[in-house]
Amino acid sequence: MSDFKYTTGLQNVGSYLVSGRPYVTGSFIESNENIIGTGLETKIEFPRVTKSISLWNYAAGGSTKLRLTFVPTASMTDHPAAGNYIELAKDETVTFDAKCSEVYLSAVSGDVHWKMYASLTEIPKERMYALTGSGISE
Amino acid sequence: MPSNIYTVGLRNAGSYQVAGQPYMSGSTTTATLGSNVNGHFVFPYVTKKVKITNEDASHHMVISFAPFLQSEAAGFGYTNSASGSGNWLYLKAGASVELNVKCKEVFLAPATTNAVDCSIYAELTNIPVQRMYSLDGVGGIS
Numbered sequence A: 001m002s003d004f005k006y007t008t009g010l011q012n013v014g015s016y017l018v019s020g021r022p023y024v025t026g027s028f029i030e031s032n033e034n035i036i037g038t039g040l041e042t043k044i045e046f047p048r049v050t051k052s053i054s055l056w057n058y059a060a061g062g063s064t065k066l067r068l069t070f071v072p073t074a075s076m077t078d079h080p081a082a083g084n085y086i087e088l089a090k091d092e093t094v095t096f097d098a099k100c101s102e103v104y105l106s107a108v109s110g111d112v113h114w115k116m117y118a119s120l121t122e123i124p125k126e127r128m129y130a131l132t133g134s135g136i137s138e
Numbered sequence B: 001m002p003s004n005i006y007t008v009g010l011r012n013a014g015s016y017q018v019a020g021q022p023y024m025s026g027s028t029t030t031a032t033l034g035s036n037v038n039g040h041f042v043f044p045y046v047t048k049k050v051k052i053t054n055e056d057a058s059h060h061m062v063i064s065f066a067p068f069l070q071s072e073a074a075g076f077g078y079t080n081s082a083s084g085s086g087n088w089l090y091l092k093a094g095a096s097v098e099l100n101v102k103c104k105e106v107f108l109a110p111a112t113t114n115a116v117d118c119s120i121y122a123e124l125t126n127i128p129v130q131r132m133y134s135l136d137g138v139g140g141i142s
Helices: A013-017 B070-076
Strands: A021-026 A041-045 A048-057 A066-069 A086-088 A093-097 A102-107 A114-124 B021-028 B040-042 B045-054 B061-064 B089-091 B096-100 B105-110 B117-128
Touching: A013 A048, A013 A114, A021 A048, A021 B089, A048 A066, A048 A086, A048 B096, A086 A093, A114 B089, A114 B096, B045 B105, B089 B096, B105 B117
Parallel strands: none
Antiparallel strands: A021 A114, A041 A102, A048 A093, A048 A114, A066 A086, A066 A102, B021 B117, B040 B105, B045 B096, B045 B117, B061 B089, B061 B105
C-alpha cells in the first residue's frame, strides 16, 4: 500500500483564503536577547508557506534602520543600491502579502529590537521554490 | 436516523470570505509583569481576524497565542509558554494591531509592572472552536 500523502500546493487558492495560522517571533524588548546587531543579518525560516507578514522596528536609536530581504544580502547583485529590500525606520511597521518560506532581516545602522508576525498557510514549506532574480536579488 | 450534524471545518474557505460575526471585549490587566490573569480572551468561534488595541496612555503590553508566563501555563491548560522564546508581539501605549489569524483564544499581558487597559475586536467565522487544533508547543507560538 502506498504511503504517499497528498498535501496542498502553492496554487491552492483556498489555502490563502482561509485565515492563517499564527507565527510570532522577534527579539525581547527590554533586553538584548535575539536583537540584530549592527551590520548583522538574521534568517527567519517559517514552518509553512506564508500568506502575509508584518514586521515592526522597535530600535532604541532614532536613526536605526531594519531591512527585510528574501535572500541573503551577500548574494544580491548591487546591494543596497539596487533597492531590493523593505526598510523600516524606528517605530515603523509594515504588512504585506507574500508567499515565501524564509526572509532575512538586517540591522543597517545600529542594534535593532524587532517583532514579526506571519500568517501561515498549511502548505508545506518544501513546496516553495527558491526566490531569486528581478525584484528579489537584482 | 443518524444524529451527526455536519459543521464547517478549518479549511472551509467560504467561512473566511463572508463577513464575520462580531466579538468585542476589553479588560484591565493585572499589574503583574507578563500575567494573563485578566487578559485571556476566549472566542466562541474560530476567528478570521483579530484587532487588539492598547487603550493605555503610557504603558505597553504583550500579545501572545500561548500563556506568557511559564508559571501560569498549566492554569490555562498549556504545557509551554511564550515568554522564553520571543514568540510574542509588543504593543505600545495607544497603538493597535490587526492580525489575520485563525485561533480560539489570545493572551494579553502588561509589558511592565503597570496595569494596562486593552480592548479587542474579532471577526468570527461560524467554525466551532472544537475544530481548531492546539497551538501549545507549536513553532512560532510557544
